[in-house]
Amino acid sequence: AAGGGGGGGAAAAAPEAGGAPPKAEGVGEDNSADKLLKKIRGVEKKLRQIGELRELQAGGKPLEKNQLDKISGEGEVRAELEALKLKHCEAEAKEQAAAKEGSWR
Incomplete structure (x- = not known):
C-alpha cells in the first residue's frame, strides 16, 4: 500500500x-540574500564587460551592433544593480531579524 x-x-x-x-x-x-548576491555578481560582471567594451571603443576598435547595444544599456544595468543591492540589504536585515527571533525562543 x-x-x-x-x-x-x-x-x-x-x-x-x-x-x-x-x-x-x-x-x-x-x-534570499544569497540568491540576490549571486544576481548582483552577475550584474557587476555585465558592468565590467561594458567597461571593457568602452575601452576597446576608445582605442578605436570598431564594435559590433550587439556590443554597442550593451554599452547603450549601461544605465539600465546600473539601475538594476542598485535595485538588487537595496533588495539584498533588506533581505539580509530580514534574515538577521529572523535569526535573532529564532534564537530568543
Missing part, C-alpha cells in the same frame, strides 16, 4: 511540481 500511495503521490505531485518551481524559485530569489 505504501508503494502504491507513493506512486500516486508522485503522479499527483508531478503536475504541481511542474507549475510550482518557477513560482517558488522566483519567491526564493526575491527573498
Whole structure:
C-alpha cells in the first residue's frame, strides 16, 4: 500500500511540481540574500564587460551592433544593480531579524 500511495503521490505531485518551481524559485530569489548576491555578481560582471567594451571603443576598435547595444544599456544595468543591492540589504536585515527571533525562543 505504501508503494502504491507513493506512486500516486508522485503522479499527483508531478503536475504541481511542474507549475510550482518557477513560482517558488522566483519567491526564493526575491527573498534570499544569497540568491540576490549571486544576481548582483552577475550584474557587476555585465558592468565590467561594458567597461571593457568602452575601452576597446576608445582605442578605436570598431564594435559590433550587439556590443554597442550593451554599452547603450549601461544605465539600465546600473539601475538594476542598485535595485538588487537595496533588495539584498533588506533581505539580509530580514534574515538577521529572523535569526535573532529564532534564537530568543
